[in-house]
Amino acid sequence: MLRLVAEVxxxxxxxxxxxxxxVIGLAAIGPGVGLGILIGKSVEAMARQPEYxxxxxxxxxxxxxxxxxxxxxxxxxxxxx
Amino acid sequence: xxxxxxxEFVAPTTKDFVWPCWGxxxxxxxxxxxxxxIIFLVLLSFAxxxxxxxxxxxxxxxxxxGLQNVMEVxxxxxxxxxxxxxxxxxxxxxxxLLSTLFFFIxxxxxxxxxxxxxxxxxxxxxxxxxxAMVSWVTFNVVGIKQHGFIGYLKHVMLPxxxxxxxxxxxxxxxxxxxxxxxxxTLSVRLAANLLAGHFLLAVFFLGTxxxxxxxILAIVGVFAFALSVVLVGFEIFxxxxxxxxxxxxxxxxxxxxxxxxx
Numbered sequence: 001m002l003r004l005v006a007e008v009x010x011x012x013x014x015x016x017x018x019x020x021x022x023v024i025g026l027a028a029i030g031p032g033v034g035l036g037i038l039i040g041k042s043v044e045a046m047a048r049q050p051e052y053x054x055x056x057x058x059x060x061x062x063x064x065x066x067x068x069x070x071x072x073x074x075x076x077x078x079x080x081x
Numbered sequence: 082x083x084x085x086x087x088x089e090f091v092a093p094t095t096k097d098f099v100w101p102c103w104g105x106x107x108x109x110x111x112x113x114x115x116x117x118x119i120i121f122l123v124l125l126s127f128a129x130x131x132x133x134x135x136x137x138x139x140x141x142x143x144x145x146x147g148l149q150n151v152m153e154v155x156x157x158x159x160x161x162x163x164x165x166x167x168x169x170x171x172x173x174x175x176x177x178l179l180s181t182l183f184f185f186i187x188x189x190x191x192x193x194x195x196x197x198x199x200x201x202x203x204x205x206x207x208x209x210x211x212x213a214m215v216s217w218v219t220f221n222v223v224g225i226k227q228h229g230f231i232g233y234l235k236h237v238m239l240p241x242x243x244x245x246x247x248x249x250x251x252x253x254x255x256x257x258x259x260x261x262x263x264x265x266t267l268s269v270r271l272a273a274n275l276l277a278g279h280f281l282l283a284v285f286f287l288g289t290x291x292x293x294x295x296x297i298l299a300i301v302g303v304f305a306f307a308l309s310v311v312l313v314g315f316e317i318f319x320x321x322x323x324x325x326x327x328x329x330x331x332x333x334x335x336x337x338x339x340x341x342x343x
Contacts (some may be wrong), residue, residue: 016227037097052279053156053329054162054166055166058163058166058167058329059164061322061326062326062328062333064322065270065326065329065330066266068270068274069146069266069269069270069273072269072270072273072274072277073269073273074270074285075276075277076272076276
């Protein structure tokens with residue numbers, strides 16, 4: 001399949017550029033959903049239990065850091081391609 | 082690097098992250114050592130760090146004012162939001178490490194948006210990697226001190242409550258996630274965030290200049306400029322957030338290594 005596309009376009013560099021764009025875009029889907037769920041649920045928890053807001057926020061930031069790394073791996077790998 | 086106003090848009094590449102040596106360096110065992118812009122930035126943030134703490138706590142007063150007040154707020158933030166919730170009552174022992182990590186990473190990151198510098202040394206993988214190694218050595222040494230070597234390996238690899246037949250699967254996974262992956266994710270997270278931030282700012286500001294000079298599209302350039310300014314604010318937020326996340330993850334790893342078996 002890739003060989004076919006390369007023959008049609010006749011240019012591997014063009015394919016690489018497409019690949020870079022695809023890597024960044026695809027890597028952003030999962031973490032986007034994850035961040036939405038994580039932050040939404042955290043806001044819900046903070047609204048229900050305002051006295052635990054600080055604890056929830058600290059845990060939320062750890063989660064954000066862990067999830068965000070996945071999208072950033074995509075960006076880092078897109079430059080290696 | 083081109084400093085003149087560009088008539089056409091030139092996309093930033095990874096070559097923008099490679100800086101030439103200033104003057105000659107020297108070579109040891111095939112590695113070349115020299116002073117360049119990145120090393121200069123690290124030394125700059127180090128000097129800023131020392132100066133800030135020296136000026137703030139040179140003559141500490143009971144009733145703080147001025148710079149001492151600001152720095153005390155920062156240190157109290159590290160203590161009350163990072164050290165104590167994550168490590169517990171023993172957290173105060175690790176305050177020097179955690180506050181140093183927080184402030185040093187923050188000062189290194191904020192150089193990304195300071196006009197005239199616009200580059201953070203932390204966007205090269207080497208410096209986050211060294212910081213992550215400091216954190217890795219710390220939480221392993223603390224864990225080994227607490228549980229003994231065999232006890233620490235048991236603590237890491239044998240989570241209590243798992244059924245016996247799962248252990249062949251669980252032991253390698255736990256070892257890899259807790260010992261191997263942690264420093265990699267710590268460093269790649271910080272480096273990739275700042276790399277992406279640098280690209281974002283470069284694309285938007287270079288794009289603004291290109292759009293403003295392209296006739297009818299100049300009206301779009303105005304909006305692009307407004308968004309670029311917003312993105313500078315976003316990058317300031319990201320630099321604080323990344324310093325916070327690095328420190329809080331280090332604290333949570335130390336807390337995990339110190340925890341007793343349940």
